[in-house]
Amino acid sequence: MSEVDFRPFAHLSAPNAELYRRIMGSFVRAKLRFIVHLRPEDVHEVIGGDLPSIVDALSRLVDWGNLRADPDTSRVTTVEDFHRARFLYQLTHAGEAAEQAVASYDEALGRRGALQAVALTDIATQLRALLELVHQDDPDPAKVHLSLRSLVDRFTDLADNAQAFMSSLQRTIDLHDADLDAFRAYKDRLIDYLERFIKDLVATGGEIAALVGDIEQIGVARLLDVAAEREAADAAPGVGEDGDDPRQVEFERGRLRWLDRWRGFRGWFISEPQHPSQAKLLRARARTAIPQLLQVVATLNERRAGRSDRSADFRSLARWFAQAPREEDMHRLWRAAFGLSPSRHLVAENDEADNPVPANTPWAQAPPLEISPRLRKTGSYERRGKPNRIVDRSAQRQYLAEFAAKEAAETAAARRALVTEHPTRLTDLGELDPAAFRLFLHLLGDALAARAPGQHTVITTTTDGTMTIRLTSLDDGRKAEIHTPQGVFRGPDHLVEIIDLTVEEHVEQSA
Incomplete structure (x- = not known):
């Protein structure tokens, strides 16, 4: 299959494409009137403009294969006229096909159907x-x-x-x-x-x-x-059909x-x-x-009613930026318009967690933030390629188990220190260690929160269902003191009865 020559379409992307289109249009209209040849003067009469420019454009169209130039000897009267370049131009098959293709393209784009x-x-x-x-x-x-x-x-x-x-x-x-x-x-x-x-x-x-x-x-x-x-x-018979x-x-x-x-x-x-x-x-x-279509009408109604679209909003914002008196006002306007707060990294190092930087600290006064080169280059701490080997977490799991057991033992000891066999004054609780005192504060807070106005006795259970406290107010006006390593806790004296429900369940199951 021979290579297709697309040079007849070159005038569409040439610098003077509009002039070339008008010239080719004049030839197409002339052919509709059964006129085969046109002289440069004929083209100039149809489209106007500068005659030398038209002559140059005709030569370019001949080079691209849109037109064919034949010597014009009909008006030769002297030897000088014979040697002067005079041509008659007509459409070639390739040029006519190119114009038909362009016309079909324009018709398809502008067709409403x-x-x-x-x-x-x-x-x-x-x-x-x-x-x-x-x-x-x-x-x-x-x-x-x-x-x-x-x-x-x-x-x-x-x-x-x-x-x-x-x-x-x-x-x-x-x-x-x-x-x-x-x-x-x-x-x-x-x-x-x-x-x-x-x-x-x-x-x-x-x-x-x-x-x-x-x-x-x-x-x-x-x-x-x-x-x-x-x-x-x-x-009709064709070539290469082998007698078929x-x-x-x-x-x-x-x-x-x-x-x-x-x-x-x-x-x-x-x-x-x-x-x-x-x-x-x-x-x-x-x-x-x-x-x-109804949505388009609604949108047009919104525009006519005065609702600004995004482009109008940005134009107003640009005008406000231009009218801002100081750079600080521009920054404040930026934060108010876009809701952008100072950047914060999602990953914090250990020293940053221990010594956090206040959010209102200017960047110029804040300590430098060290970022991993791998994170800066790839956006991830993990390197690409073969995945890392599975890390043995046995030591960490053992540490967590020991820590949980230690906390459970401290909580059990605190319960035993707070449990009372009968109603007891707060003063008689004696000295409490920090763990027992924290648990006592939780129990006392739950009881005081559950007591209604005018109620002398209140009974409440902790949220985990492990302990019950009965708190009764006294009218003798005495003050209670509970000693802890951190200091002395003072307040109105009450009768308190604390019961460890886990011990009772254990006793019932044993019985």
Whole structure:
């Protein structure tokens, strides 16, 4: 396969692309009027501008293969005129093809499309004609071929227009600057248009699906073979077919083409497992577009009501920054606008945990923060590659077990020191070690918190259910003193009875 030459498209990205497009457009319009050749003066008369620039542009287009230059000898009257470069220019096949491609591209981008409910009716009509033909034992090949061609052409037009319409609809939904009143009027017409098409698609689409099913049940392959055979009747012999019948070769190709077209047509109206039909998807997309259009109207209403969008907020913020009198005010405005506090690292070293730095300490006065080079380079303390070996934590587990046992022993000793066999004054508790005193404060706090106003006696149990305290207030006005290594605890004297429930449970289980 020869290499494709794309030089005829080079003028689209050249510095003077607009001039080249106008020149090529003048040649295309001239050909529509059956004018083959144009002189530089003719082009200048059509597009205007500077004639020397047009001559240079024509030469460049000739170099790219868009135009062909032929010597212009019709107006030669002297030897000097003969030696002067004069050319007639005309479109080449490559240049004409490039212009057609560009025109198709522009048309596809600017095409709005339409949801053609009339096309659905035409497709149903063609399918009814095919259903009549498929019932015949010997259908007319011309009628079969024309019916299938009409069906394909109408369906292709429907699919292309639907695709273009949904694309233009999405561009409408995504608009940012629009007049509210104009869009409201357009929105009402568009929603009515969508609703009418959805109704027609539901009604006519169901009929089309039923007709397709009936035709396939009787035998659509026979009709497709008839159409392919009619197309292959006038096939010309080709090179390299090794004596094969060209009509048979073309028949096989045409048969495969018609099968593919029918499968695509069927998939447009009939759903398969895990594959909804294109008509169903189009109907869903049209339904989704209606609330999206209403959302666009709501957004436009918010803009007209004065609600600022993000871009307006940032413009106001920029104006405030410009009007800030001092740099300190700019920093304060920054923190207020974005809610950004001073940075804090998630990982703290041991010395930082022991000696924390206050949050209001300026960075210039704070001690330097040492960061691991690996963390700074990779963002992780762990190195990439082979994972580390499993660390033996036996010593740590043993330490934790011993620490837990020590705490349990201290708690049990504190309970034994606080347990009273009968109601006892607080003064008679004597001296308490730090562990017992902490436990006593918890018990006393629970009892005082549970006592209601005017209540003399209160009974409460700790949250873990291990101890009960009965506290009774006295009216003799005496003060209680409890001695601890840290000092003396003083307060109104009470009668207190502390019971260790774990000991009672143990005794009951032993009994």
